[in-house]
Amino acid sequence: MSTTNTLTRRIPAARIQFLPEDRAWIAARIEEVLSTGMLTLGNYGKEFETRFAALCGVKHAVSVNSGTSALEIALRALGVERKDVIVPANTFFATAAAVVHAGGVPVLVDMDPESFAIRPEDIEPELTPNTAGIVVVHVGGLVSARLPDLQDFARRKGLWLVEDAAHAHGASYKGMMAGAFGVAAAFSMYPTKVMTSAEGGMLVTNDDRVAEEARIFRDQGKASFLVNAHTRMGYNWRMSEPHAIIGLKHLERLPAMIEDRRRVAALYDEALARFTSLRALKVPPGGLSNYYKYIAVMEPARDRKQLKAALREQFGVSLSGEVYEDPLHKQPVFERYARGPLPVAEDLCARHICLPLYSGMEDDEARQVIDALAAVFE
Numbered sequence: 001m002s003t004t005n006t007l008t009r010r011i012p013a014a015r016i017q018f019l020p021e022d023r024a025w026i027a028a029r030i031e032e033v034l035s036t037g038m039l040t041l042g043n044y045g046k047e048f049e050t051r052f053a054a055l056c057g058v059k060h061a062v063s064v065n066s067g068t069s070a071l072e073i074a075l076r077a078l079g080v081e082r083k084d085v086i087v088p089a090n091t092f093f094a095t096a097a098a099v100v101h102a103g104g105v106p107v108l109v110d111m112d113p114e115s116f117a118i119r120p121e122d123i124e125p126e127l128t129p130n131t132a133g134i135v136v137v138h139v140g141g142l143v144s145a146r147l148p149d150l151q152d153f154a155r156r157k158g159l160w161l162v163e164d165a166a167h168a169h170g171a172s173y174k175g176m177m178a179g180a181f182g183v184a185a186a187f188s189m190y191p192t193k194v195m196t197s198a199e200g201g202m203l204v205t206n207d208d209r210v211a212e213e214a215r216i217f218r219d220q221g222k223a224s225f226l227v228n229a230h231t232r233m234g235y236n237w238r239m240s241e242p243h244a245i246i247g248l249k250h251l252e253r254l255p256a257m258i259e260d261r262r263r264v265a266a267l268y269d270e271a272l273a274r275f276t277s278l279r280a281l282k283v284p285p286g287g288l289s290n291y292y293k294y295i296a297v298m299e300p301a302r303d304r305k306q307l308k309a310a311l312r313e314q315f316g317v318s319l320s321g322e323v324y325e326d327p328l329h330k331q332p333v334f335e336r337y338a339r340g341p342l343p344v345a346e347d348l349c350a351r352h353i354c355l356p357l358y359s360g361m362e363d364d365e366a367r368q369v370i371d372a373l374a375a376v377f378e
């Protein structure tokens with residue numbers, strides 16, 4: 001174990017990479033749309049949609065201004081007013097908030113310790129005649145091996161399945177891409193995600209009706225771009241052309257950026273296999289994670305705040321944000337949506353860490369993280 005680099009180099013929790021030639025490409029196209037005035041719902045947005053749909057292997061993609069909007073639009077298109085919607089407890093605020101904003105009631109359920117996702121057995125006890133559907137989250141960019149079971153379960157119960165794929169650009173399980181498992185999926189293009197459009201989101205679907213509804217909802221509920229009849233209670237959820245231009249370039253870089261993350265993840269895998277008190281979350285056989293997060297579970301539990309401070313102050317290593325620090329039923333606004341204790345989520349939310357991981361991360365930086373972890377854990 002070596003701490004020679006201590007404080008000579010800081011490893012950030014995340015780093016957003018735009019190569020110089022990509023910045024120049026983006027700047028030239030933003031100059032172009034500024035000069036033409038085609039600043040929203042234009043050709044770059046359309047191209048971004050076409051290419052993103054191709055990535056996911058689905059028929060339609062509808063670009064919007066955030067992952068949160070994409071989720072809310074999917075839920076509005078499916079109709080959740082006064083209906084119950086199954087949502088994992090270990091997710092970001094926006095997953096459950098989108099259900100509330102669309103007029104539904106989130107029902108928070110416990111999680112699978114193997115994948116951090118939800119399984120049919122977590123959901124079954126919570127079903128009622130008022131349940132409309134299920135939102136599954138590909139936590140950390142890992143598609144659970146239980147997704148085919150979840151699809152089958154939803155079909156048998158007459159429920160729809162929506163993917164919150166905010167973390168999962170380019171991830172897959174047995175050849176099926178994240179975004180292609182549910183009736184609709186929502187991706188986030190927030191800066192810290194595996195790819196970004198600065199801000200933005202994408203709704204993807206194979207369902208012609210959902211796609212059509214999404215285009216209406218994102219533009220103030222207008223029946224079409226040129227017609228002033230408002231047929232849905234929509235909103236301004238549009239993506240601007242400058243955002244689409246940034247997203248297009250990052251989408252082109254996505255395979256290389258994921259490759260880079262996988263290289264670092266492989267170093268972490270190899271090192272953590274020798275640890276006795278830190279267990280890496282396993283990608284299932286047939287799965288390809290995009291490693292939005294590299295998740296590791298502490299066995300036994302440690303004080304995470306203290307641990308993070310020690311790694312930062314003594315070794316210059318900043319851990320990435322958790323998925324998630326607290327389950328949603330511990331958040332004041334969502335307390336009332338859990339129907340009982342959710343012990344797995346409560347335990348694992350407190351007991352995991354996320355290692356720093358970003359495209360462009362060097363092997364030496366990963367080794368500094370591994371040395372620091374070895375010093376504090378082993």
Ligand SMILES: Cc1ncc(COP(=O)(O)O)c(C=O)c1O
Pocket residue numbers: 066067068069091092094095137164166167187188189190200201
């Ligand atoms: C699981 C999950 N769902 C939804 C969102 C919302 O995406 P956005 O920030 O683009 O609105 C995020 C973003 O951080 C997320 O992590």
